[in-house]
Amino acid sequence: MTGLERQHQFLSFFDRQIKLDRVSHAYMLIGKNDTYEVALAMAKRIFCPQGGEDNCVICQRIDHNEYADLHIISGKETSIKKDEILDLKEVMAQTAFESNSKKIYIIHDVDQASPSALNSLLKFLEEPESDITAILTTQNVNKVLETVQSRCLLVHLKPLLRRSLVSAIQDAGFPKRESIYLSYIAENKDEALKIGESTQFIQLLDLMEQLSLHYEKREMEVAGILLQVACKEKKMDLKSINWLCLMHIAYYNEFKHKDVKFLPVLKASLAIQDRIQPGVISSMLMDQFAYELIREDNL
Structure with missing residues (x-):
């Protein structure tokens, strides 16, 4: 089962929101797995005329982070600084470059933002614009300011069964003990294999x-x-x-x-x-x- 198949329930709900023109101005994806995949799937559904179902040029550009009106910040490797949020606000204030006229920003591991960065983000979320959608992801929602949470539609993603991940890592050649440790660290098999090496x-x-x-x-x-x-x-x-x-x-x-x-x-x-x-x-x-x-x- 792929990550998107596992999160089918939420994505169906999101599809209905798009159809009814009721897309929220901000979402927070909460979970240890599938957050990156789901965030990109949401962006494709908003930007792609085919709803992100086909591997079209737009979807390919999104996959390669080449779509002009999609901006991604990640706190996975280093903490997110205030200047990054200020730069993001400046970019999002500009007119959309693509014909869709919508703009999206994704902030992965938002809990890794500095206090000043979170406060700056909060001010941004408090002044939503109809053509901008924010997608935030976190594994540790308790580390995100409650005021930031309150400005988002909170989405608790369906967890990946750990035993399935352990088995997948073992099938790739890792001993059981290492596979168990990796299943607690990684979001998915590919990340686990990278970390394990x-x-x-x-x-x-x-x-x-x-x-x-x-x-x-x-x-x-x-x-x-x-x-x-x-x-x-x-x-x-x-x-x-x-x-x-x-x-x-x-x-x-x-x-x-x-x-x-x-x-x-x-x-x-x-x-x-x-x-x-x-x-x-x-x-x-x-x-x-x-x-x-x-x-x-x-x-």
């Missing part, structure tokens, strides 16, 4: 194996020191720390079968994941991780 993931996998030995012995202080040293030696960024938190959650859920003895590991990782946001210092987060492991173990 990265030096970043391989280093984290090695670190996780070392940490698990100390977790088994309840050596939380030693594990904390190992985390701090790894952060300094491997120069871990916020993305790496987020992946590590997700791997800890997988460790607790899948390998320890939610054994309460390892609950401190889960609680510590969730506490750190909740603090990951643009501008936070990586080394401070890892110091906090080390502290949370000890604190939770002694409660």
Whole structure:
């Protein structure tokens, strides 16, 4: 099943909105998977005379990010800055270039926008224009300002069954343990395979194996020191720390079968994941991780 097939219910609803000329000025796609595919499918349905069903020239241009009135910003690799939102507002204020006369902007991982960028976006959303549609995506809606959420039609996408993703990754040649970790990090098979081959993931996998030995012995202080040293030696960024938190959650859920003895590991990782946001210092987060492991173990 493809991502678009999985999200058929929402896309059918969106098609009806287009037919009735009731397209909302802003949507927020919430979910770990399919957000990129669905956002592009929505853009195609608005811009394409055939409703995005055919692989026409317009759809091909959208796929290659060559459609003049479609603007995409992503917070996947780096945080979204205020200047990016201000530049976007300036571009969207211009007359449409294409014959359709509609304009769309997509902001992926909007939760990775800086506070000033989110405030700037909020002002933009508060003054909607009939010819502009905003499509925001996020995996962590709780990290998006409620005032931003309130200006959007919130769409909770249907999740991908994790066991299906694990099987797909295994079929591509990855061992089961690695496949399980990747299923918690990646949105889909293609992303999982890319991440699985990265030096970043391989280093984290090695670190996780070392940490698990100390977790088994309840050596939380030693594990904390190992985390701090790894952060300094491997120069871990916020993305790496987020992946590590997700791997800890997988460790607790899948390998320890939610054994309460390892609950401190889960609680510590969730506490750190909740603090990951643009501008936070990586080394401070890892110091906090080390502290949370000890604190939770002694409660």
